[in-house]
Amino acid sequence: MAAAVVLGGPAGWWRWHRRVAAMVCSRAMASKTPVGFIGLGNMGNPMAKNLLKHGYPVIAYDVFPEACKEFQDLGAQVTDSPADVAERADRIITMLPSSPNAKExxxxxNGILKKVKKGSLLIDSSTIDPAVSKELAKAVEKMxxxxxxxPVSGGVGAARAGNLTFMVGGVEQEFDAAKELLTCMGSNVVYCGAVGTGQAAKICNNMLxxxxxxxxxxxxxLGIRLGLDPKLLAKILNMSSGRCWSSDTYNPVPGVMEGVPSANNYQGGFGTTLMAKDLxxxxISATNTMTPVPLGSQAHQIYRMMCAKGYALKDFSAVFQFLREEETL
Known part of the structure; x- marks a missing residue:
């Protein structure tokens, strides 16, 4: 009886029921509105595919038209520029190689800001300079x-499986809206703070x-040169205090693991040139904050040397092959 009074009797109950149903339906339909995706490379390709798998219409663009053909065959709309994506979608994800690419x-x-709609949500999953993220945020806010x-962690395998980790920086009130999309592509979506903190977390992770x-x-x-079988050594490391992701999930030694770049002549995965860029x-961040990072600096030099000696397009785990071939660093 009390409920009937609150709802205005049976007629009121049905009006309330229809209103709630309409609201639920509206939210469900809104959640499946088109999502723009710019950058269909090694990481962006599987990420965009996971959005499609979750029922989101995708409006795609890549600087290389051949990268878009597969998505056109999958039913995605393909555009001629980032501006065209912004004209057709008010939620856009970008996955680009570097800070200059993101700025462009x-x-x-023909950039996004030429035709961006007010209220649009723009999510950049590239790994770029935190200062550039802040610069772009100001430009976007003006529009x-x-x-x-x-930015993401997990590599191509996690991108395919939808198990990426996203480190998110931005206005906290918008985090849930971003998370709705990012959970289609990742199993961990972590709010880090203001714009730029996602990038800060990512570059610290990649340095480590x-x-x-x-x-x-x-x-x-060293173990192999001392006569140890590499699979046995890896097993021992992975049950001991030396265990880490590089040893137990992404081992750099050919023949130790299947399904990783070292098992495929270091093809695919995360390129050495990209690791050098992230380092x-x-x-830059260490210099700006006067933070000593001696091992990070040495790692940067090693990966730069690898790029100069023909490893630029190989996966970063090819550092094992590089060390085997180099008599001295």
Whole structure:
């Protein structure tokens, strides 16, 4: 009886029921509105595919038209520029190689900001300089839209499986809206703070990853030269205090693990040139904050040397092969 009074009797109950149903339906339909995706490389390709798998119409763009053909076959709309993506979608994810690429895609002659709609949510999953993320956020804010940095960790395998970790920086009130999309592509979506903090977390993570990969490669190389079977050595490391992601999930030694770049002549995965770029970002941040990072600096030099000696397009775990072939560093 009390409920009937509150709702205005049976007629009121049905009006309330229809209103709630309409609201739920509206939210469900809104959640499946088109999502723009710019940058369909090794990481962006599987990320965009996971959005499609979750029922989101994708409006795609890549500087290389051949990268878009597969998505066109999958039913995605393909555009001629980032500006065209912004004209058709008010939620856009970008996955780009470097800070200059991000600047061009957002603020260039045919960039997103040329046609961005007020209220749009722009999520950049590139790994770039935190200062550039802040710069882009200001430009986006002037256009009445919202920018968040959301770089990823996990590599191509995690991108395919939808198990990426996203480190998100931006206005906290917008985090839930970003998380709705990012959980389609990742199993961990972590709010880090203001714009730029996502990038800060990512470059710290990648600096540690590079150091641990070099350490794993050195330990494995030494053990093999001392007569140990590499699979046995890896097993021992992975049940001991030396265990790390580079040893137990992404081992750099050919023949130790299947399904990783070292098992495929270091093809695919995360390129050496990209690791060198990320370590460079870490060095810039360390200099700006007067933070000593001696191992990070040494790792940066090693990966730069690798790029200069023909390893640029190989996966960063090829540091094992590089060490095997180099008599001295």
């Amino acid at each position: 895609v957002y603020t260039g002659a 009445g839209a919202v920018f968040m940095d959301a 990853l590079a150091i641990s990969m070099i350490g794993t490669a050195e330990a494995m190389n 460079g970002l870490a060095q």
